Amino acid sequence: MIILACATERELREMLAGLEKPVENGAVRVAGCRILPCVTGVGPVAAGISAGEALARHPEATGMINAGICGSFDPERFPLGGICVARKEVWPEYGVRTDVETTPLDYPMFPDMELDAANELRLDPVFCAGEMNLRLPEAWSQGVSLTVAGVSGCPGRADFLRERYGAATENMEGFALALAARRRGIPFLEIRTVSNLAGERDKKKWNFRQAFASLRSVLPMMLEGA
Numbered sequence: 001m002i003i004l005a006c007a008t009e010r011e012l013r014e015m016l017a018g019l020e021k022p023v024e025n026g027a028v029r030v031a032g033c034r035i036l037p038c039v040t041g042v043g044p045v046a047a048g049i050s051a052g053e054a055l056a057r058h059p060e061a062t063g064m065i066n067a068g069i070c071g072s073f074d075p076e077r078f079p080l081g082g083i084c085v086a087r088k089e090v091w092p093e094y095g096v097r098t099d100v101e102t103t104p105l106d107y108p109m110f111p112d113m114e115l116d117a118a119n120e121l122r123l124d125p126v127f128c129a130g131e132m133n134l135r136l137p138e139a140w141s142q143g144v145s146l147t148v149a150g151v152s153g154c155p156g157r158a159d160f161l162r163e164r165y166g167a168a169t170e171n172m173e174g175f176a177l178a179l180a181a182r183r184r185g186i187p188f189l190e191i192r193t194v195s196n197l198a199g200e201r202d203k204k205k206w207n208f209r210q211a212f213a214s215l216r217s218v219l220p221m222m223l224e225g226a
């Protein structure tokens with residue numbers, strides 16, 4: 001059974017739209033795959049708590065997908081409405097903050113867990129998709145995904161994060177969910193659709209509707225042939 005974790009009801013609804021889904025003990029069966037829908041709430045704290053609860057309640061979970069909308073640092077490779085796959089998750093706010101930047105703490109989040117850096121998790125989306133018997137279309141761009149509690153609210157912050165981390169996209173839950181899956185030892189995939197440019201405050205330039213519409217195409221493509 002795969003946990004499908006989305007921050008909001010709306011994102012979850014779009015992910016499951018149009019798919020046949022007879023209910024089985026809270027899970028839904030979609031094209032032969034058992035999926036447990038989970039609304040995590042917005043932000044890394046809510047997501048971490050929700051992931052812990054879901055994994056405790058469902059020790060039989062064999063994988064986790066995090067799906068939702070995101071901001072893009074690179075509109076050429078990750079345009080509005082585009083589907084992107086995280087190949088690394090970074091939590092840039094974990095560390096020592098100066099006026100200039102945040103340097104990762106020497107102290108690990110979990111002393112019994114080795115991360116790639118104190119606040120980074122390398123992901124392996126192709127391998128994890130295979131482990132979950134899912135397709136990962138090659139057309140979906142892969143990039144570094146940042147998880148923040150504070151959404152980038154100006155171009156300067158977005159420019160800094162893009163340069164510092166080689167970041168492709170920004171979201172508010174991915175790192176927490178990836179860490180929970182890593183700790184449990186199950187495969188993890190993060191698939192997001194772009195709703196806005198990171199750091200762009202002009203809502204007329206956002207396109208949440210297009211990002212939600214793109215979410216509808218994600219599961220059917222991943223389940224093709226399943």
Ligand SMILES: O=C(O)c1cccc(C(=O)CC[C@H]2O[C@@H](n3cnc4c(=O)[nH]cnc43)[C@H](O)[C@@H]2O)c1
Pocket residue numbers: 007042043068069070071072148151152153170171172173195196197198199
């Ligand atoms: O009020 C704002 O400035 C603002 C800017 C962007 C997004 C929001 C949201 O309420 C959405 C948060 C929700 O969606 C994901 N998301 C979407 N775009 C971004 C982003 O640019 N930076 C971080 N997270 C984003 C996020 O995962 C949340 O679940 C508000």
